[in-house]
Amino acid sequence: MKINKYFWPLVLILLFISALIYLPLVGSLGYYKDDWYLIFDAHSQGAGFFHEVYRIDRPARANVMQFFYALFGDRVLFYHLAAYLYRVVAAVALFWSLIKTWPRRTEAGFVAALLFLIYPGFLSQINPIDYQAQLLSLCLALLSIALTVQALQTGRLIPRIIYSALSILLGWAYLPLVEYFIGFEALRLVLIVQFLLNQKGRSLKDLLIPTLRLWLPFLSIPSVFLVWRLFFFETERRATDVSLQLGQLFSSPLTGLGWLLSLAQDAVKAVFLAWAVPVYNLAFDLRLRDLLAGLGISALAITFALTGLWWLRREPDEKESDWRTQFLVIGTIVVLAGLLPVILVNRRADFGDYSRYLLASAAGAAMIVTAFIYLLEYKYVRTVFIALLVLASALTHYSNAAQATLETRNRLDFWWQVSWRVPAFETGTTLVADYPVGAIQEDYFVWGPANLIYRSEKQGQIPLEIKLPAAVLTDDTVLQILRGKGDETQLRRGNNVVRDFGNVLVLTQSSPGSCVRVIDGNSPELSEKDRQRILLIAKNSKIKNVLAEAKSPTPSAEIFGAEPAHGWCYYYQKAALARQLGDWKNVSALGEKALAAGFYPSDKIEWMPFLQAYVSLGQKEKLRRFVSIMGESPFIQKQVCVTLSASTTDPELLATIKESFCK
Numbered sequence: 021m022k023i024n025k026y027f028w029p030l031v032l033i034l035l036f037i038s039a040l041i042y043l044p045l046v047g048s049l050g051y052y053k054d055d056w057y058l059i060f061d062a063h064s065q066g067a068g069f070f071h072e073v074y075r076i077d078r079p080a081r082a083n084v085m086q087f088f089y090a091l092f093g094d095r096v097l098f099y100h101l102a103a104y105l106y107r108v109v110a111a112v113a114l115f116w117s118l119i120k121t122w123p124r125r126t127e128a129g130f131v132a133a134l135l136f137l138i139y140p141g142f143l144s145q146i147n148p149i150d151y152q153a154q155l156l157s158l159c160l161a162l163l164s165i166a167l168t169v170q171a172l173q174t175g176r177l178i179p180r181i182i183y184s185a186l187s188i189l190l191g192w193a194y195l196p197l198v199e200y201f202i203g204f205e206a207l208r209l210v211l212i213v214q215f216l217l218n219q220k221g222r223s224l225k226d227l228l229i230p231t232l233r234l235w236l237p238f239l240s241i242p243s244v245f246l247v248w249r250l251f252f253f254e255t256e257r258r259a260t261d262v263s264l265q266l267g268q269l270f271s272s273p274l275t276g277l278g279w280l281l282s283l284a285q286d287a288v289k290a291v292f293l294a295w296a297v298p299v300y301n302l303a304f305d306l307r308l309r310d311l312l313a314g315l316g317i318s319a320l321a322i323t324f325a326l327t328g329l330w331w332l333r334r335e336p337d338e339k340e341s342d343w344r345t346q347f348l349v350i351g352t353i354v355v356l357a358g359l360l361p362v363i364l365v366n367r368r369a370d371f372g373d374y375s376r377y378l379l380a381s382a383a384g385a386a387m388i389v390t391a392f393i394y395l396l397e398y399k400y401v402r403t404v405f406i407a408l409l410v411l412a413s414a415l416t417h418y419s420n421a422a423q424a425t426l427e428t429r430n431r432l433d434f435w436w437q438v439s440w441r442v443p444a445f446e447t448g449t450t451l452v453a454d455y456p457v458g459a460i461q462e463d464y465f466v467w468g469p470a471n472l473i474y475r476s477e478k479q480g481q482i483p484l485e486i487k488l489p490a491a492v493l494t495d496d497t498v499l500q501i502l503r504g505k506g507d508e509t510q511l512r513r514g515n516n517v518v519r520d521f522g523n524v525l526v527l528t529q530s531s532p533g534s535c536v537r538v539i540d541g542n543s544p545e546l547s548e549k550d551r552q553r554i555l556l557i558a559k560n561s562k563i564k565n566v567l568a569e570a571k572s573p574t575p576s577a578e579i580f581g582a583e584p585a586h587g588w589c590y591y592y593q594k595a596a597l598a599r600q601l602g603d604w605k606n607v608s609a610l611g612e613k614a615l616a617a618g619f620y621p622s623d624k625i626e627w628m629p630f631l632q633a634y635v636s637l638g639q640k641e642k643l644r645r646f647v648s649i650m651g652e653s654p655f656i657q658k659q660v661c662v663t664l665s666a667s668t669t670d671p672e673l674l675a676t677i678k679e680s681f682c683k
Contacts (some may be wrong), residue, residue, distance in 0.1 A: 024123065024126055024132075026126050026281060026331065026332060027115075027116070027119065028207075029311070029328075029331060030114070030115070030126075030130050030328050030331070030332075030365065031112055032326050032533070033263060033325070033327060033328040033331075034108070034111055034112065034115070034130075034133060034134060034137055034328075034475055035108060036324045037134065037137070037138065037321045037324045037410075038104070038108050038111070038137055038138070039364075040048050040317050040320050040321045040324070040414070040419070041138050041321055041413065041414050041417045042104045042107065042145065042417060042421075042524070043104065044313075044317055044418065044419075044421070045418070045421040045422060045424075045425050046097065046100045046101065047097060048349075048425040048428065048429070048579070049094055049096070049146055049421060049428055050431065050432060050579075051098050051148070051149065051428075051468075051579065052146050052147050052148070052150075052424055052427070052428070053147055053150065053373075053461070053465065054150040054462070054463055054464075055096075055147055055149040055150050055468060055473075056104065056185065056464050056468025057150065057464035057467075057468045057513070057515060057523075057538045058073065058085075058149045059094065059149055059468070059472070059579065060069075060464075060468045060469075060471055060472050061073060061133065061475070061484065061514065062085070062213075063094055063472060063476060063576075063579070064471070064472070064476040064477065064478065064479075064484075064655075065484060066087070066478075067086040067089040067090050067479060068086060069484070069514065070082040070085040070086050070089070070538060072482055072483075072513070073085075073483075073513045073514050074377070074513075075329055075514075076255060076513070076611075078196065078197065078198075078199070079641060080149035080153075080196035080197055081153040081196075081197055081252075082406060083199075084152070084153045084156060085149075085152065085153060085678045087495040088102065088152060090335055094575075094576060094578040094579050095578055095580065096149075096222060096389070096578075096579070099148030099149055099152055100146075100148045102148075102152065102156075103145060103148050103151060103152060104145075105159075106144070106156050106158060106159035107137060108137070108159075109159045109162075109163065109484075110136075110155075110158050110159045110162040111133050111136050111137035111162075111582075112133070112138055113133075113162035113163045113165070113166040114132070114162050114165075114166070115129055115130065115133035116166045116169070116170075116385075117162070117165055117166045117169045117211060118132055118387075119168075120169045120170065120173060121214050121215065121218070122343055122346075122458070125343050126332060127332040128334065128343065128347065128390055128391075128394060128514065129564050130329075130612055131326055131329075131388040131390045131406060132376070132383075132389075133385045133386070134325060134328075134410075135385075135386035135389055135413075136185075136382050136383050136385075136386035136387075136407060138321075138410065138413035138414065138417070139289060139294065139378075139379075139382040139386065139413070140288070140295060140299065140412060140416035140417065141293075141298065141370065141371065141375060141378040141379075141380060141382065141384065141385070141414075142292030142375050142376065142378055142379045143298060143372070143420050144373075144375055144376050145417070145420075146421060149249065150488070153197045153198070154197065154198050154376065154379070156194075156197065157194040157197035157198040157201055158196075158198075158201070158376045158379060159195050159196075159422065160190045160191075160194035160197075160482035161190075161191075161194040161201055161204040162204075163190050163382070164186075164187045164188075164190035164191045164208075164241070165187075165204065165208050165211065166192060167183045167186050167187035167190065168183075168184070168187045168208050168211070168212070168238055169211055169215070170183045171183035171184040171187060171367075172215045172234065172384050173215070174445045179513075181314040181625040183518040186192055186263075187237065187238065188237065188240060189198065189241075189582060191238070191241030191635075192244060192245070192269055194598055195241065195242070195245040196248075196625065198380075199361070200361035200362050200365075200377070200380060201358075201379055201380050202242055202245070202246075203354070203357035203358035203359070203360060203361055203381070203555075204354075204357075204358070204383075205238075205241060205242045205357075206353050206354055206358075206381065206446040206671065207350070207353075207357070207383060207384070208238055208241075208355045208358030209231075209235055209353070210349075210350045210353055210413075211350075212231060212234050212235050212238075213227060213231055214346060214364060215234075216230050216234070216637065217233060217346075219456055226327075227312075232531055238517075241549045244308055245349075249620060251260050258654045259661045266391060271612070277362065279363050279609065282363050283356060283360060283363050283601050283669075286359045286363065286368060286369045286377075286378075287356060287359060287381070288357050289369055289370075289371070289378065290358075290359065290369065290378050290381040290384075290385045291351075291355060291356050291381075291384075291385045291389065292383070293371075294378060294385065294411055295389075295412050296373070296412065297371050297412070297417045298371045298375075298420075299412045299413075299415050299416040299419070299610075301371060302415075302416055302419035302423065303415045303416065304330065304421055305419070306419055306422060310337065310419070310422045311420075313417035313418070314415050314419060314422070315415070316505065317414055317418055318410065318411045318414035318415055318418075318673070320346075320405045321410050321413075321414045322410045322411060325407070325410050326403065326406075326407065327669050328408070329403060329471075332428045333443065334412035340449075344391045344394055344395060345391075345569050347387045347388070347390060347391035348387075348388055348391045348392075350384070350387060351384040351385065351386070351387030351388035351391065352384065352388060353384070353387065354381065354383055354384025354387065355381040355384035355385055356381075356384075357384075358375070358380030358381035358383075358384060359381050360382070361380075362377045362380075366405065373461075374626065383450070389409070393406060395439075397574050407489050414424070418648040423458075426457050426458075426532075427455075427457050427458040429452075429457075429532075430455060430456060430458070430529075430532055431455065431469065432459040432580050432581045432584075433532075433584060433589075434453075434455060434527075434529055434536055435469045435470070435473060435575060435580055435591050436575060436580060436584050437529075437535060437536040437590075437593050438470075438527060438536055438538075438573050438581060439473055439572065439573055439635050440571075440572070440589075440590055440593035440594060440597075441538055441593035441596055441597055442474075442538060442566050442567075442597075443566075443567060443568060443569070443570035443571060443572040443573070443597070444474060444566075444567040444570035444571070444573075444659075445470070445474055445475075445488050445525070445565055445566065445567065446564070446566075446567060447475070447487050447566040448488075448489075448518075448520060448523065449482055449488055449489075449490055449523060449524070449525050449562075449565040450483045450489050450490065450520050450521065450525070451466050451467065451488060451489070451490040451524070451525055451527060452466075452490065452491050452493055452497070452501070452524050452525070452526045452527070452557065453466045453468055453490065453492075453493075453526075453528070453549060454493060454527070454528040454529065454550070454553075454554055454562075456529050456530060456531050456532050456534070457532055460492055460493070461491065461492070463489070463490040463491055463492050463510075463517060463519075464490070464515075465490075466490035467486055467488055467489055467490035467517065467545040469579075469580070470490065470573070471487060471488050472576065472579060472580075473573050473575045473576075473580075474487075474488060474573055475487035475488055482512050482514060483511055483515060483516040484514055484515050484516060485516050485518075486516065486517045488513055488516075489517045489518055489519045490517075490519070491519050491521070491524070493551075493553050493554070493557075497521070498553050498556055498557055500521040501521050501524055501560050502556065502557065502560065503521065504521070504522050504560060505522040506521045506522065507519060507520045507521065507522075508521070511615075520530060522561060522623060523565070524557070524561060524562065525538065525561055525562055525563070525565045525566070526538075526539040526541075526554065526557060526558060526560075526561035527539070528547075528550055528554050530547040530548075530549035530550050530623055531549055531622065531623065534547065534589075534621070534622050534623040534626065535588070535589040535592045535593065535621065535623070535626050536551070536589070536593070537596075537625070537626075538561075538563065538566060538596065539554075539558050539561035539563075540563035540600075541558060541559045541560055541562060541563065542562065542563065543560040543662075543663050544558035544559055544624050544665070545615075545659060545665070546558055546655065546659065547623050547625045548653060548655050549623070563600065566600065568597060568600045568601050569601070583681055587619050588614055588619035588620060588621055588622075588626075589611065591610045591611070591619065592614075592621065592626050593627070594610055594612060595607045595610040595629040595630060595633075597631050598610065598629075599632060599633070604632075604633045604636040605633075605637065605638055606632040607629050607630060607632070607633035608630065608634065608637055608639070610630075611630035611633065624649060624650065624652070624655075624656045625656050625659070627649070627650075628659070628660065628663065629647060631643065631660060631663075631664060632663065632664065632667050633648060635664050635667045635673060635677070636667060636668070638673065639671065640676050643680070644676075644680065646660075647680045647681070650681055657681055659672075660681045661677065661678075661681040664677045664681060665677055665678070665682070671683065
């Protein structure tokens with residue numbers, strides 16, 4: 021294989037840039053969103069359970085995930101690094117395809133590969149388990165296309181057969197992992213057409229037969245997949261049932277018009293808005309320290325990118341050609357082909373949880389943007405434009421990772437605190453949690469970590485029974501809990517969740533620096549920072565579901581990280597547990613030990629266990645120390661008055677409480 025002399029130096033530059041953009045915070049990232057139920061299933065039931073998880077829509081993913089779980093286990097860092105590697109290899113494969121197709125346009129190929137590598141429209145890189153198979157599919161797709169390009173340009177028969185066979189095998193491997201990546205086959209086809217156009221003496225009208233002849237072996241990739249998908253595989257998921265979704269087109273003629281409008285809108289998102297909207301949404305919410313770090317990383321990435329461009333200044337200046345038009349046409353075809361399968365199943369791309377639908381169009385978007393860049397007349401203007409795009413991408417990915425890091429840190433801290441406070445939960449308890457960082461969009465954001473700590477025993481049944489279910493705190497959930505009865509059963513990907521709205525336990529953390537509170541509905545302790553939905557359902561929280569005399573668990577360090585240092589919240593949780601056991605001396609001793617170590621709460625409601633201990637032990641002098649502190653918050657002072665008044669029958673002590681906290 022004849023290799024462009026600039027190829028490997030530029031690959032090294034791409035590697036440096038990608039490392040700057042994707043790896044600075046990788047050691048601080050943990051499991052994220054859908055990762056929680058996937059890691060619970062594999063950790064508790066073994067990697068073979070992935071076959072049940074993906075049985076309904078993408079069974080090929082099970083084999084991939086079973087292999088990687090056997091290889092990486094619960095060590096999340098390795099999943100992040102593998103996902104990063106797939107992005108790099110995919111970009112290198114695209115770079116190879118472009119410079120083999122346009123050998124005199126190495127600079128344009130480098131810029132397009134760079135923009136594809138750092139494409140800011142895809143924001144789920146931080147989901148290492150859930151997107152492992154998807155990013156592997158991306159990598160295999162681009163490698164398959166690169167091998168097709170190499171096969172076309174290989175003169176000898178045996179090497180051509182080998183490259184073609186490898187390309188087809190990789191094609192058959194990537195599509196079952198992500199069926200809507202079938203749009204990549206459009207990129208393969210247009211590169212075959214471009215290969216023929218590059219040959220002198222060919223016109224468009226002469227291309228049909230030669231194109232079909234060259235494309236025919238590779239047509240087996242989508243053909244075999246579609247035959248299997250449409251005629252042999254029976255999906256149980258509506259969103260991936262092609263015939264069901266396409267049936268809407270025939271039931272309503274306006275459906276097709278709506279699809280065309282959606283396709284155009286999402287194409288604009290993929291090509292243009294991806295470089296502006298995510299960075300606006302994410303970077304401007306960064307803390308100053310993180311913003312400065314992001315800008316520093318961006319500056320280094322820009323430096324490496326400009327180094328690559330400077331290196332290519334030594335490339336001979338070729339006469340103008342219509343390559344920019346070719347980039348625009350091919351890029352547009354790839355963008356539309358990448359989005360069309362998504363639109364046809366009535367899904368839309370966005371810059372949130374559905375940013376994954378932009379990934380199939382990223383290569384085409386990179387080619388279009390590159391063509392526009394090189395329509396600019398002056399080199400310095402082009403250089404500035406490229407630098408701005410690298411800046412936007414680097415800031416987007418760093419901001420996204422920084423936000424995920426904050427969520428990871430909070431999740432781990434939250435569940436370590438729960439493990440200190442709760443030795444065990446009663447089986448069947450429906451957990452309702454409120455995290456201070458990041459929304460709880462699905463119930464397994466809560467029951468995943470809870471069951472990993474408390475109920476990860478092997479079960480010999482399918483579907484798997486989730487021993488500690490959870491409910492997302494929506495308006496409907498609040499109404500169900502306030503009714504105090506009723507249940508709901510949900511079977512999802514092999515996990516059977518039965519929520520009992522008459523038997524809930526509320527876990528809440530009002531801010532990242534405060535402690536997790538396990539709410540006792542008989543005497544709820546509420547913070548001024550608690551959400552209104554928590555305030556509404558607090559009285560329905562049943563503390564009896566905390567089995568205070570059980571043996572406390574130790575969360576897995578591979579999943580939840582090392583145990584945090586024992587600061588204020590450790591003593592608070594142990595004091596809250598001792599209070600539930602009625603061990604008031606221990607509560608008081610824990611408070612004194614925390615104060616002696618210089619620890620104080622960030623939320624005044626966290627003084628409550630210690631105030632109750634002082635009342636129960638008759639320690640009036642210690643109680644008086646908190647009069648002015650509680651007086652700063654009428655909301656909390658009212659709770660102190662009610663709770664402490666109910667904690668004693670001593671007339672003298674009651675008088676002190678009334679005088680100090682009930683005015």
